[in-house]
Amino acid sequence: MAERLAANETMPNLDEWQVRGQEVKRVRLNSLREATERYRCIILLGDPGSGKTTALNHLAFQLAGENPLPPAGGKAGMGGQLPLPLCLSEFGPGLTPETFILEGWGSAVETGRWGASDLAANLEGYLEQGRLFMLFDALNEMPQAGFKERAAALRQFIDRWAGRCNRFLVTCRVLDYGQELTGLQRVEVLPLTEDQIEAFLVAEMVHQDDTCAELWQQLNQAGNQAERDQLYEQLEQELEQRGLLAKWHGLRDTLRQHHGEQRRLLELARNPYLLTIIIQVFLADGHLDNNRAKLMARFTRLLFQWAKGKCRPDQWLDADIQQQALAVMAFETQRRSGFGTHIKTELVKAVMPATVQPDPNWPPVAAPADQVLELAASASLIEMPVDRSSVRFYHQLLQEYFAASELLRRLELAGWSGFSQLSGLDANALWRWPWLESEMPPWERPEESWEPLPPPPPTNWEETTILAAGLLAENADRLLRRLIPVNPVLAGRCLVEGGARVGQPTSQAIIEALLATIKQPEVALRVRIAAGEILGYLGDPRLGELVTIPAGEFVLGSDRPQLEQAGFKWEEWMERETPAHTLHLPKYRIGRYPVTNLEFDNFVAAGG
Numbered sequence: 001m002a003e004r005l006a007a008n009e010t011m012p013n014l015d016e017w018q019v020r021g022q023e024v025k026r027v028r029l030n031s032l033r034e035a036t037e038r039y040r041c042i043i044l045l046g047d048p049g050s051g052k053t054t055a056l057n058h059l060a061f062q063l064a065g066e067n068p069l070p071p072a073g074g075k076a077g078m079g080g081q082l083p084l085p086l087c088l089s090e091f092g093p094g095l096t097p098e099t100f101i102l103e104g105w106g107s108a109v110e111t112g113r114w115g116a117s118d119l120a121a122n123l124e125g126y127l128e129q130g131r132l133f134m135l136f137d138a139l140n141e142m143p144q145a146g147f148k149e150r151a152a153a154l155r156q157f158i159d160r161w162a163g164r165c166n167r168f169l170v171t172c173r174v175l176d177y178g179q180e181l182t183g184l185q186r187v188e189v190l191p192l193t194e195d196q197i198e199a200f201l202v203a204e205m206v207h208q209d210d211t212c213a214e215l216w217q218q219l220n221q222a223g224n225q226a227e228r229d230q231l232y233e234q235l236e237q238e239l240e241q242r243g244l245l246a247k248w249h250g251l252r253d254t255l256r257q258h259h260g261e262q263r264r265l266l267e268l269a270r271n272p273y274l275l276t277i278i279i280q281v282f283l284a285d286g287h288l289d290n291n292r293a294k295l296m297a298r299f300t301r302l303l304f305q306w307a308k309g310k311c312r313p314d315q316w317l318d319a320d321i322q323q324q325a326l327a328v329m330a331f332e333t334q335r336r337s338g339f340g341t342h343i344k345t346e347l348v349k350a351v352m353p354a355t356v357q358p359d360p361n362w363p364p365v366a367a368p369a370d371q372v373l374e375l376a377a378s379a380s381l382i383e384m385p386v387d388r389s390s391v392r393f394y395h396q397l398l399q400e401y402f403a404a405s406e407l408l409r410r411l412e413l414a415g416w417s418g419f420s421q422l423s424g425l426d427a428n429a430l431w432r433w434p435w436l437e438s439e440m441p442p443w444e445r446p447e448e449s450w451e452p453l454p455p456p457p458p459t460n461w462e463e464t465t466i467l468a469a470g471l472l473a474e475n476a477d478r479l480l481r482r483l484i485p486v487n488p489v490l491a492g493r494c495l496v497e498g499g500a501r502v503g504q505p506t507s508q509a510i511i512e513a514l515l516a517t518i519k520q521p522e523v524a525l526r527v528r529i530a531a532g533e534i535l536g537y538l539g540d541p542r543l544g545e546l547v548t549i550p551a552g553e554f555v556l557g558s559d560r561p562q563l564e565q566a567g568f569k570w571e572e573w574m575e576r577e578t579p580a581h582t583l584h585l586p587k588y589r590i591g592r593y594p595v596t597n598l599e600f601d602n603f604v605a606a607g608g
Contacts, residue, residue, distance in 0.1 A: 011058065012051040012272060013193070017186040017451065024451060029187065032059050036133075036169065039185035041162050045174040046189030048397050048463060049273030052171040055189065056135050059169070060085045063133060081133045081167060082126070084114075088170075089141035089342035089392065091150060097157040098123065101134070112385030130165030134158075140176035141341040141396060144460065151180040158184070175462070179443060179454040186451070191270035197255065200272070204279045205239060205248045212238050251282045264499060265290040273395060291499040293470030296401045300381065307379035315375075317367070320358035322375055323402075325367040326382075327409070328353050330393065330402035334464065341399060342392045345373070345384070397463065404467035408479075416478050430461045431487040433527060440524040456489075456526045466493055469500035476500035480510065488513035489527065492534035511538055536596055543599055546589040553584050 015026040016035055029035050032055050035042055046052045063083040086104040095103075106120030107113035119126075126132050142150065158168045158181070170181055174188065192200065206216040215235045222228040239245040255266050255278075265288060269275045274292060277299045282288055284302055289295055304319040332351035333343055352372065355364035373391065376382045383392050393399035433456040434440045441457060465483070469476040476494065480502055483491040491510045494500040517523055517531040557580045564570065 013190040015188050035187050041168045041184045042187050043181050043184040044171045044187050045177055049271045050189040051272045053137055056137050056171055081131055083133045085135040087137045088139050092143045093146045097154050110387040111389050127161045133167040136170040139170055139172035155181050175455050176458050178457055197269050200275055205244050209242055291470045293467040303379040321356055321367050322372055324356040324358055325372045327402045327406035330399045331406035334403045345388055345391050348391045400464045401467050403464045407468050431490055436522050437524045453526050466498040469494035470498040475502055477502045477506045480506055484509055484513050489530045489534055492538055496537045545592045547592045548589050551587045553582050555580050556583050
């Protein structure tokens with residue numbers, strides 16, 4: 001995907017955070033390469049599926065294929081830097097950063113590692129010379145057992161070797177990032193623009209056919225506009241002959257419907273991974289659901305169908321059997337938080353069910369673990385190295401989708417009365433953040449930094465729960481009613497991000513719980529901020545609430561000696577603020593709360 005995105009110029013946009021005193025500004029970057037030339041150590045943040053790994057891999061390809069970057073701040077002639085991508089899901093308990101790097105760099109290719117044992121043997125030597133660019137992917141996938149200790153060790157490793165002019169880049173989901181690596185330059189992946197979505201659509205359509213793909217490559221390499229116009233016309237003719245032009249235009253028109261519920265589909269399409277799913281589902285069905293979880297459900301069924309076409313009939317297992325076996329596997333591996341997302345095959349097979357029961361009216365059927373895993377790998381649902389020693393889902397969202405379906409199945413078995421039958425999990429383990437200020441882990445703001453507070457520490461069940469709410473066929477009232485007393489913020493996210501369908505009483509109950517959360521000073525500030533953000537999407541009933549300010553006198557402006565005494569350097573504009581003088585104002589009304597983005601958007605839409 002990285003090569004395709006790069007070839008068709010649809011790499012996601014990026015913003016860097018620039019902290020200037022108490023101000024944080026977002027500044028657009030032309031590319032991730034630009035950021036690496038400017039900063040030695042970067043934390044790359046984005047939503048699930050936003051393209052963090054793609055951007056990291058593309059950077060690695062660039063660095064490997066071009067003249068390497070000189071060591072940042074290093075002396076001329078020190079040589080280039082070798083990019084070394086490693087997945088933090090393999091940085092498990094008991095490992096130091098050094099042993100983790102050595103295993104990933106030096107272990108055999110058959111195990112899914114780099115197999116460069118000769119290079120790995122000189123790790124410290126390369127670090128001493130400032131010769132490495134370490135690309136650490138998916139901090140959020142690092143196993144949770146001992147997470148804080150290993151994150152701290154990683155930070156110490158970065159601090160030590162960045163001083164030797166090595167470079168470092170770490171990726172993480174934005175809402176899972178608790179500032180463990182505070183001090184690294186923050187760069188965020190932005191949602192795709194509508195022009196980027198259009199370019200992505202064209203690229204995916206042309207890659208459905210070899211002739212069209214070849215024309216598209218020629219078009220991108222054309223030297224003048226006349227040649228480009230001729231190739232584009234030829235490309236459209238080829239697409240029309242294959243029925244792809246009508247599908248391209250049909251999908252484009254579907255995404256351009258910006259009104260009502262359909263707008264949610266456009267917002268989903270701003271995510272590269274979800275846009276890939278949208279395209280494949282539309283090509284197969286000619287229509288789309290605007291619910292993320294249901295799109296993923298349909299996409300996995302398509303993957304099963306494609307895998308079946310490549311499989312001998314005597315080796316195939318019914319898709320429903322595979323679905324439930326993978327769902328149990330995803331749920332159980334997620335529940336065992338020490339595993340992370342990259343798991344030894346022997347451990348995966350130990351938690352997989354011997355039998356499953358897709359239809360409750362029929363007895364259980366066998367689900368051989370080896371067969372399920374091989375079929376899932378052929379369907380590109382999971383990844384396994386040549387020696388089959390480990391397993392990971394192709395994308396973390398896929399694991400969370402399968403875990404969501406198993407969560408719902410177990411809730412149904414429990415009769416929605418509680419969580420006693422969820423293998424020892426309860427509502428707190430699934431959903432509750434540290435809620436009160438007294439419970440919230442301390443966070444020390446770095447000196448001279450005014451970055452915002454990190455989000456509340458996640459339980460790692462948030463995305464799974466949001467997907468579960470979206471999977472419920474008619475309504476999600478039963479699930480969200482159980483969420484409200486434990487985590488009303490997550491209940492609100494199920495409505496906003498998951499497209500969960502609930503009755504008006506449930507929606508109102510979520511809004512009231514969020515309002516109550518904001519008003520309680522003993523609730524952690526991080527939680528109250530999160531509650532306010534979700535409330536803004538749901539529709540804050542306080543918008544437009546005014547209070548009356550009684551008539552009276554007040555002092556406007558300042559005197560120059562007061563400003564100088566306060567430490568202000570005198571500037572010309574201050575003349576307009578002096579001298580201090582008294583004004584009398586009649587009674588007036590003013591908004592009780594600061595103007596929100598939504599209010600200002602309404603103001604602009606009204607012609608303001």
